Amino acid sequence: MINPLWGVLGAAAGAIAGSFLGTLVLRWPEGRGVAGGRSACDGCGRVLGAIDLVPVISALALRGRCRTCGAKIDPLHGWMEAGCAVIGALACGASPGLAGAGWALFGWLLLTLAVLDWRHFWLPDALTLPLAFLGLTLGLWVTDVTLADRLIGAAGGYAVLLLVAVSYRAVREREGLGLGDAKLMGALGGWFGWQALPFILLMAASLGLSVVLSGMVGGRRITAAMRVPLGTFLAVAALPGWWVLALIR
Structure with missing residues (x-):
């Protein structure tokens, strides 16, 4: 049952977090700073005021455009704010207190990693490593998994995909799997334990195969050099994989 008060608080916190994370996703891969200085329109350079920066509401009121020059604002801002708000509301509303905060942080980091990998094939250590650390610490109050199973999951998840990456490189003499995917897999093992990893990976x-097949049906040509954002699919499969394990236990 959802606790309304905690749900509202979680949604508000999520919208604020999403505002920052949306900016991070857009600026970080381009080498632009995300901390310090005031936000400004990328079109005309006008410094944004408080009315322009209210999460979700400003994006809707301004219809995704700058008030001054009318330049289109990347809709990712609004989607990240809304997505993090929903995650925060569900996490805190369903599990008030420390557990809800843990679920919210997990969801916000995972959403950011999923979008970064989808857009840029990039899973930065600055996000995957804190995700792993939180799984081994705060995660103890979030999921009913022993510390031993978490440690095995973190080490095993990383090792399995690391072995795949090294083997592919040795056989094909080119990169086929990024180490960010291995670190993300290890982080998920830290949250859910080693038992959940086969389900998450499967x-x-x-999901990745379905996306590729959909592209083929749509006329997209599949080549050996085609890149697939495995990290995005791992992020999407994390909770369903854990739920499947919980159902069959």
């Missing part, structure tokens, strides 16, 4: 692979 669901991620199935």
